[in-house]
Amino acid sequence: xxxxxxxxxxxxxxxxxxxxxxxxxxxxxxxxxxxxxxxxxxxxxxxxxxxxxxxxxxxxxxxxxxxxxxxxxxxxxxxxxxxxxxxxxxxxxxxxxxxxxxxxxxxxxxxxxxxxxxxxxxxxxxxxxxxxxxxxxxxxxxxxxxxxxxxxxxxxxxxxxxxxxxxxxxxxxxxxxxxxxxxxxxxxxxxxxxxxxxxxxxxxxxxxxxxxxxxxxxxxxxxxxxxxxxxxxxxxxxxxxxxxxxxxxxxxxxxxxxxxxxxxxxxxxxxxxxxxxxxxxxxxxxxxxxxxxxxxxxxxxxxxxxxxxxxxxxxxxxxxxxxxxxxxxxxxxxxxxxxxxxxxxxxxxxxxxxxxxxxxxxxxxxxxxxxxxxxxxxxxxxxxxxxxxxxxxxxxxxxxxxxxxxxxxxxxxxxxxxxxxxxxxxxxxxxxxxxxxxxxxxxxxxxxxxxxxxxxxxxxxxxxxxxxxxxxxxxxxxxxxxxxxxxxxxxxxxxxxxxxxxxxxxxxxxxxxxxxxxxxxxxxxxxxxxxxxxxxxxxxxxxxxxxx
Numbered sequence: 001x002x003x004x005x006x007x008x009x010x011x012x013x014x015x016x017x018x019x020x021x022x023x024x025x026x027x028x029x030x031x032x033x034x035x036x037x038x039x040x041x042x043x044x045x046x047x048x049x050x051x052x053x054x055x056x057x058x059x060x061x062x063x064x065x066x067x068x069x070x071x072x073x074x075x076x077x078x079x080x081x082x083x084x085x086x087x088x089x090x091x092x093x094x095x096x097x098x099x100x101x102x103x104x105x106x107x108x109x110x111x112x113x114x115x116x117x118x119x120x121x122x123x124x125x126x127x128x129x130x131x132x133x134x135x136x137x138x139x140x141x142x143x144x145x146x147x148x149x150x151x152x153x154x155x156x157x158x159x160x161x162x163x164x165x166x167x168x169x170x171x172x173x174x175x176x177x178x179x180x181x182x183x184x185x186x187x188x189x190x191x192x193x194x195x196x197x198x199x200x201x202x203x204x205x206x207x208x209x210x211x212x213x214x215x216x217x218x219x220x221x222x223x224x225x226x227x228x229x230x231x232x233x234x235x236x237x238x239x240x241x242x243x244x245x246x247x248x249x250x251x252x253x254x255x256x257x258x259x260x261x262x263x264x265x266x267x268x269x270x271x272x273x274x275x276x277x278x279x280x281x282x283x284x285x286x287x288x289x290x291x292x293x294x295x296x297x298x299x300x301x302x303x304x305x306x307x308x309x310x311x312x313x314x315x316x317x318x319x320x321x322x323x324x325x326x327x328x329x330x331x332x333x334x335x336x337x338x339x340x341x342x343x344x345x346x347x348x349x350x351x352x353x354x355x356x357x358x359x360x361x362x363x364x365x366x367x368x369x370x371x372x373x374x375x376x377x378x379x380x381x382x383x384x385x386x387x388x389x390x391x392x393x394x395x396x397x398x399x400x401x402x403x404x405x406x407x408x409x410x411x412x413x414x415x416x417x418x419x420x421x422x423x424x425x426x427x428x429x430x431x432x433x434x435x436x437x438x439x440x441x442x443x444x445x446x447x448x449x450x451x452x453x454x455x456x457x458x459x460x461x462x463x464x465x466x467x468x469x470x471x472x473x474x475x476x477x478x479x480x481x482x483x484x485x486x487x488x489x490x491x492x493x494x495x496x497x498x499x500x501x502x503x504x505x506x507x508x509x510x511x512x513x514x515x516x517x518x519x520x521x522x523x524x525x526x527x528x529x530x531x532x533x534x535x536x537x538x539x540x541x542x543x544x545x546x547x548x
Contacts (some may be wrong), residue, residue, distance in 0.1 A: 053080050053087030053098075062089050066238050070530060074420045078450040085456070086436045092240045094121055095442040096423065100454050104432045105446045106482040108424060110490035119425015121443060125236040126532075128260055129229050132316060133323030144310055145320070146495070148303060152296050153495045159396060159502075162204050166503040167391050169200045170510045172213050174387050177515055178380060179215065181544040186520055188539040189340050191217070193333040193507075198223055200503065201328030206297040206321065207277070208270055225262035226325070230531045232256040237423075267318045275301060296324060330533045331418035332500050336507060337540050338416035339409055341526055342465050344517050344542070349408060349467060354547070356404045357513040364393040377546040387514055391506075399505045403476050405512070407467035409504050413486040414458075415465060420449035420534045422488065448485040449534065457483055517542040 054062040066089065069076035077098055080087045085101040099105055108116045117138035130136035134145040152158055173196050180187045195213040198220070202208045212220045232252045236242045245253040274297050300320050304311035311317060343350045365372050373389050375382035400406075423445040430438045438444055455462045458469070470476055481489035487497045494500070519526075524538035 053084065053089055056090045060092055063091060063238070063240065066091070070238065072527075073530060074447070074449040074528065074534075077421070077447055078453050081447065081450045082454060085454075086432065086434055088436075091238065095439070097436065097438055097442065097444045098421075098450075099432070099436075099444060099446050100451045100457070101434060102451075102457065102480060102483040104434055104436070105451075105485060105489070106480075107433050108444055108446060109482065109488065109492070112430060113491050115427045115430055116424035116444060117427065119423075119427075119443065121425060122423055126233055128256065129233050129263075130323055130326070131319030132310075133319035135323050135326065136319075141310055146492075148300065149296075149495050152299055153499060158204070158296070159499075162499055162502060163396055163506070165200050165203050166506045167394060169196050169203075169213060170507045171388060171391050172196070172199075173507065174391075174510050174514065175384065176213070176215060177511075177544045178383065178387075178546065181515070181546050182380065184543070186541050187544055188541050189517070190333065190337040190536050190539045193336045193340075194223065194329065195220070196507070197329040197333040197336075197503070198325070201325060202270070204296070205324045205328060206270055206274060208273065221262050222266040225259040225266075227531070227535075229256055229259040229263060230326075230330075230533065231529070232259070234531045263322070264318065267321050268314055270321060271297070271301075271314055271317050274298060297321065326533075327494075327496055328499075330535070332503050334418050334533055334535045335409070335413060335416070335500075336504055337536055338534070339412040339504070339508060340511070340517060340542075341519075341536075341540055342412050342415075343408070343512060344519060346465055349465070350512065350516075352404055353408060353512045356402060357509055360398075360402060361390055361393065361513065364398060368393075375548075377548055383514075383546060387510065390513060391510055394506055394509055396502060399502065399509070402505060402509060403471075404467065405505055405508060406501070407470040407476060409501065409508060410470055410484075411465055411467045414452040414484060415463075416528075416534055417448035417452065417486040418533055419486075419488075420528070421445050421447045422485075446485060451483070451485055514547050516545040516547055518545070 054065045056062045057064065066073070066076075077087075081098060081100040085099070086104060087098050089096045089098065099108065118136060119138075123136055123138075126136050132141055134142060134149060137145060173192060176192060177187065179185075192213065195217070199210055199213045202210050210220075212218060212223065232255060235252060239245075239252075242253060245251045246256075249257060278298060278301060297317070297320070300311045300317055303309050304313070304317065311320065343353065361372070364370075370389070370393075373382065373386045375386040377383055423443045426438050426440050426442050426444055428440050432438065451457055453463050461469075478484075481487065481493060487494035487500075520541045520543060523541055526540065527537050528534045529537035
């Protein structure tokens with residue numbers, strides 16, 4: 001014993017005499033296991049010194065860092081993608097590769113399109129909300145829906161109806177803002193814009209007037225449930241326990257169940273009402289064709305009566321309805337909310353926009369030989385009459401002349417895309433143009449929010465709101481849809497792009513011509529909340545002022 005290390009002698013002397021050899025062997029085994037585990041973790045971490053993207057831990061991947069940054073995930077990704085155009089994020093049950101290089105994006109969205117469907121993982125997260133709708137479908141089901149939707153969006157009847165409805169609801173919004181300015185009442189612009197777009201998409205898409213954009217702002221349980229469901233299904237992407245919570249019906253999944261019940265009650269009610277109206281119209285033969293030709297839902301109901309149709313039951317129609325709602329309500333309203341904030345915080349841009357609209361108003365009135373109504377901002381009757389007169393000058397063709405307005409909206413979409421990231425499944429192993437290897441079964445995500453902020457895409461002023469970047473020699477210049485990805489690109493490029501611009505420009509023209517907005521003092525930070533769409537976490541509370 002004298003030849004043994006003194007420290008070892010001391011340690012042994014501290015061990016109670018009651019411990020047997022078996023106890024010692026167990027203790028040695030435990031120590032050995034801990035040393036091996038610690039060594040494994042150390043070696044794993046050292047091996048990631050040059051890793052692009054967030055560091056990972058064994059078994060749980062990047063879960064800790066991702067949860068820590070969940071509320072600012074889009075900016076968290078942008079920080080990594082600013083240094084590396086492609087990053088890899090490992091998670092317990094899946095791995096994500098995020099891309100911001102237009103060349104890689106084109107490969108995924110177009111060149112090898114068939115290899116990157118929505119995929120089983122994405123559909124499992126979103127199925128409860130979107131079902132088999134166009135945003136969640138792949139293969140033949142997606143192609144059939146897209147063909148039908150494409151036909152409808154190309155219809156002149158739908159375009160004319162949309163123009164009429166968007167003008168109608170733009171004026172309803174104006175009347176509400178006018179009264180708010182008179183009463184000096186704080187207005188949450190995001191809320192009223194969500195109400196406006198929900199009402200208008202239900203009118204254009206389904207022929208239903210639901211009346212949420214009313215002066216008394218009625219509570220709308222469908223809209224609240226839809227937002228709650230949207231937030232919860234987004235959380236599923238990083239919550240490894242969501243399936244357990246769903247099975248046990250606890251926590252966020254219990255709230256999701258409640259929200260879906262409210263959503264379904266509203267949606268199925270809309271479908272049943274519309275079917276009844278169609279049957280009633282059919283009983284009066286002379287009115288049926290006129291009744292049905294403008295209505296998207298009615299078109300799908302009619303298609304459901306054809307042999308072999310995928311729209312022959314209420315569930316499939318429900319999925320169509322909800323996909324159109326998320327396309328026509330949330331995306332447009334969130335973009336208009338961020339647009340309003342950008343105009344408020346960039347006075348020089350607001351002034352240029354106001355000047356363009358004033359000049360447009362005068363030129364259009366002269367062309368149509370219309371005498372503009374004189375008005376006083378303090379005279380509500382004359383102010384309202386002039387607003388209506390201006391709105392009547394706005395149509396699909398004339399809005400095309402408002403190029404600076406178009407640039408302002410496009411610049412808003414560059415920095416605040418309605419869909420900030422869009423994941424795709426990977427069917428077969430593949431290699432991106434930059435050499436990144438992708439494994440089948442994982443996911444690859446292009447990130448419009450990050451892409452709009454990358455200097456290697458947009459130059460050193462990438463993070464600045466500058467509508468002028470869209471002009472060359474005074475002419476608006478489009479860029480590659482694989483660089484400006486707000487409307488996706490390739491075979492799945494957004495069919496409703498023109499319709500979305502129509503409503504956004506119609507509404508924005510009325511707002512920026514006749515109103516000025518100021519953020520209320522001590523407003524909560526204007527930032528996004530984590531959901532599939534880039535809505536504002538605390539709304540956009542403003543004071544409204546009328547303009548001459």
